[in-house]
Amino acid sequence: MEKLVVSVNGIPEQGGVEATSVQKLEPAPQKRKAGASSGSPLRKFATHIAPPLIVLILFLGFWELAIRLADVKPYLFPKPSDIVKAAAENGHNLLVSVRTTIVEAVLGFAFSVILGVAFAIVLALSKTVERSVYPYAIILQTIPIVAVAPIIVIWFGAGMNAIVMIAFLIAFFPILSNTLIGLNSTEANMKNLFYLYNATKWQTIWKLRIPAALPYILAGMKISCSLSVVGAIVGEYIAGIGGLQGGLGYAITVASTRLQTAYLFACGLSAAVMGIVFFLLINALSNRLLRSWHDSAING
């Protein structure tokens, strides 16, 4: 990695200046390598990971202590230790629920990416189509998903299909609108250039507008991936299990009717972790795809 940086800086355009910058750069990687084995990860831990970790430990300690001292019943407000215990006791059920929800969320998300991008391309190809259709897309988005969900259950039947559909609906719009903005914000100069070199409409789309929109598409995906988890859980609330093993939303409804508050907390936290992991995955994908050329993914 360092070698690459040096060689790029060493481009022999204006000899003198470049040569000195190479000389200056060379000692640095050695220092970094020497420190890499012990000092650098430790320092990163101390500056980046330790502070939030300390806050978390303090928070959990305060929670545990306060509930113990006040002697609140676990079904009203469980302590962290109750939640861990409930999660361990129902470990198998929790795992099954998490798995079900992951499948639903991933499917809903995948559909939203495919259809969101495809739909945005169709809208971007023609201003007329965009002007006539896009307002309705916005209106559809503003209808609360909870209001639409029962209709979807009626149409698609309780269970997987309806849940995936709800996850898809909630994740679709951010992808659509972001992709559309991306496709429409190609630099005018670039478009002129493609036009002047007699590019067809499809060539302009594939070779210019979609790559240029990629940062926007990925930004939409970052929003939608967490939303799809929310959508899946909302879907499970309303559509139930439909003959399958229930997901987290179903587990939450069951736990709340049985006053298993600690397990309810465990399910909620699992959903949160799932959303975070999902986001981190998409974020990593985004950085990987953009890091070579887009400013958002290039860190000094």
Add this chain to the structure above:
Amino acid sequence: MNSTMLAGSSPGMPAPSGEPSGILVGMQNIGKTYPNGTIAVQNVNLLAGEREFLCFVGPSGCGKSTIFNMIAGLTDHTSGELAVLGTTPKDARKQNEIAFVFQEHTLLPWSKLIDNVTMPLTLRGVSKKERIQEGERVLELVGLKDYMKVLPRQLSGGMKMRVSIARALISRPKLLLMDEPFGALDEITRQTLQDELLNIWCSDRKMTVLFITHNVFEAVYLSTRVVVMTPRPGKVADIVDIEAPFPRTDDFRSSPEFGGYVHAVNESLKH
């Protein structure tokens, strides 16, 4: 005024090689009026022959870029006759004999240099083998052959402009349109690139360059003729023949002859 312009651009004027030249761009009483009534360009008469290096110089708002856009077919003229390669600008573009360089380098940030310079060929469906071969040729012309696999962001502004020029040269164009290509560069880089561009142009003298600039020195140094334009409304004030021989070097930049031409162009600009 029209008569002097026509005299200056008549086919009999000295073409650099001394050969009789065909007409690549012909403008007769060209005008461009925007729908809101703004007159961008008025009564422009100009003939650009083969192997010419024609610089359009003038302040902003004099219609230089409008002329560029009309020849490229990005905008239509509203009066007069305009012929490019003997046909309309839009049909002329289809012949793949025209190339373009803008002030911005307009490189695709996600594509390696080799893919950037071969883009015009890719759009035409040229085979990969030929593309690579031609890409290596033009990158060598601009001295960047070792950077084929590099992304544009790793280059300096001057190098990006070189790549942009390489991309324009890849289709061996008859007509090269350049819209203030060196406008964003520092003076040292600018002079280096002027020399490189002249070298490339001189080496085979097969293309006509129409070069837009607001820099009088640049115009005089590069061109066989300088078209001096004045604003409000944009029109051609004068055409100055630069008869200094090619190849030109720094000696030309500091010669009294050069100063004389610059003075002549400046005088015309004041009209």
